[in-house]
Amino acid sequence: MKPGFSVLIGSRARHTHDRVSDTDVVRIGHKRRLKLETQRPIGSVSYIDYDLVKFSDLYRRGSLFIYHVFSEGRLLEGDRNAWKRLKNNFRVSTNFRREISQNRKFLRWLHEGEKFKGASIPYLAHACRALKNLAIFSLAEKRRYIFDKRTALRRAFPALTDEVIHLLINANNAFERPQSNRLAADDLSGDTMRLVRNQIAHAVRSAPQHANR
Numbered sequence: 001m002k003p004g005f006s007v008l009i010g011s012r013a014r015h016t017h018d019r020v021s022d023t024d025v026v027r028i029g030h031k032r033r034l035k036l037e038t039q040r041p042i043g044s045v046s047y048i049d050y051d052l053v054k055f056s057d058l059y060r061r062g063s064l065f066i067y068h069v070f071s072e073g074r075l076l077e078g079d080r081n082a083w084k085r086l087k088n089n090f091r092v093s094t095n096f097r098r099e100i101s102q103n104r105k106f107l108r109w110l111h112e113g114e115k116f117k118g119a120s121i122p123y124l125a126h127a128c129r130a131l132k133n134l135a136i137f138s139l140a141e142k143r144r145y146i147f148d149k150r151t152a153l154r155r156a157f158p159a160l161t162d163e164v165i166h167l168l169i170n171a172n173n174a175f176e177r178p179q180s181n182r183l184a185a186d187d188l189s190g191d192t193m194r195l196v197r198n199q200i201a202h203a204v205r206s207a208p209q210h211a212n213r
Contacts, residue, residue, distance in 0.1 A: 004029030005078030009048075013074045016148060022046045022177075025076070026069050028055050034076065044177070059086070062093030064140055068147045092145075096137040100207065103134040107204045111197065120188040124171030127200055131157070131168065138207050157203040164199050167192070 010024035011017035023045045025034055029052045034045055050058070058066050070087045107130050109115075116123035132149040135156035139146050146152045153165050167187060 004032075005083060006030075006032070006034060006076040007069055007073040007078075008076050009069055009073045011148070013072055014148060024048065026050070026073065028052070028078075032077075059090060062091055064092060064096065064099075064137065064145075066090065067092040067145065071145065072147055092140075096140055099137045100134065100141070103130045103137065104204055104207055106130045107134065107200065111201055111204075120193060121171050121175050124168055124196065125175035127196075128168040128172040131200060131203060134204070134207050157206065159202050159206065160199050164196050167196065 005026075005028040007026045007028070008023070009026055011021045012023050023034070025045060026048045028050050031047075031049055034047075055066075067090065070090055075083050107127065110123070110127055110130070116126070128149075132152060135149075135152040136147060138156050139152060144155070146155055150165060150169060153160055153168075154162075170187075
């Protein structure tokens with residue numbers, strides 16, 4: 001048995017992926033390539049690597065991301081009994097004050113002045129990531145664990161319309177993978193950008209000021 005674990009996470013683990021979705025794999029204690037890469041086309045593979053020391057530290061601290069890996073991940077390689085024991089003994093943290101504060105501060109900074117002036121896609125992509133993180137951590141404060149970004153944004157921030165959420169996610173995809181750009185010029189008009197900024201500002205104001213003690 002080879003040491004370490006390989007765990008599929010994200011949209012492909014949830015079976016919500018589309019043809020441009022990345023394959024996200026967490027590798028713990030090794031850096032071997034995923035065998036599936038040589039067997040059939042699976043899109044771009046993104047690896048998230050943890051050595052055993054880092055994983056142990058995150059495990060001990062009850063990392064929300066590790067909870068994500070345990071709750072939605074699909075084990076591809078590694079000792080299944082050992083993985084089951086790790087999963088059963090894990091306790092997720094109940095304090096996300098720091099993460100909530102960091103993402104709220106970043107979004108506020110993003111809205112001060114004219115950040116990314118004339119570069120709408122980078123602005124929307126950075127806003128999408130921070131807003132997604134804020135949504136996931138805010139929901140976790142209420143013991144609601146949702147890791148799909150579209151669902152998390154809808155649940156955490158009801159004032160965000162489906163059109164704005166769709167634009168944010170498409171812009172983030174276009175920023176990360178320009179070849180998958182599905183945005184037209186009309187999608188980034190001045191009126192649309194003002195609407196997006198207003199809705200994001202409202203979402204930031206509605207987010208928790210701090211985590212529960």
